[in-house]
Amino acid sequence: MDFIVDRETKNLPKSHYYGDTVRRLLIAGGTIMIVTLPxxxxxxxxxxxxxxxxxxxVGVVSGLINxxxxxTSTLDFAISIIxxxxxxxxxxxxxxxxxxYFRSLFFWTNQTLAxxxxxxxxxxxxxxxGFYINKNNLDL
Incomplete structure (x- = not known):
């Protein structure tokens, strides 16, 4: 999946852009949520x-990040805090x-997601x- 993400941003200045990292984290969190929900x-x-x-x-927001x-960065920040x-x-x-034990496993799952x-x-x-301080690097 990295080749898809990197292709979209390889020509952009990345000094303050961490959206790809946030996307990966949100997808990881969403995957844990899906697997453990049952x-x-x-x-x-x-x-x-x-x-x-x-x-x-979580899945939609991670797909919108660019x-x-x-x-989109404001939205992913809000979802991350929530x-x-x-x-x-x-x-x-x-x-x-x-x-x-069962509730302990529930604790560790929630702690990992947190x-x-x-x-x-x-x-x-x-x-x-980066959007607010160094606007010239991100507004293309």
Missing amino acids: FFGELIPVPLVVSILAIVV PRQKW GFICFEYLAANTYASDGE IIFFIATYYGVKTLR
Whole structure:
């Protein structure tokens, strides 16, 4: 998949663009969400359809990311923050409430997703900073 991503941005200045990194992180997070949803569906405090729609949103947002439009970087930054908050809340709540193995696995899955979305937030804000501080490098 790297050849697809690199082809789109190989001629663009990359001094402040980390959208490809954010895309990979969001796809990794969405993949973990898809794989683990059947196992943890009853532990998630929202209806199943909300979880599925969240996965779709993560996939769509990661597909929209590009270095030519600031709004896509703003959107991926917002999704990254929301994902981090939701998954870290679930991880902390699970850890505090129950120590049985199945819920422990639920904790580690949510903690992993929180870390992925936290790193995506970091790179997302670096990209946004590039749009605002060094506008000449990104507006082609």
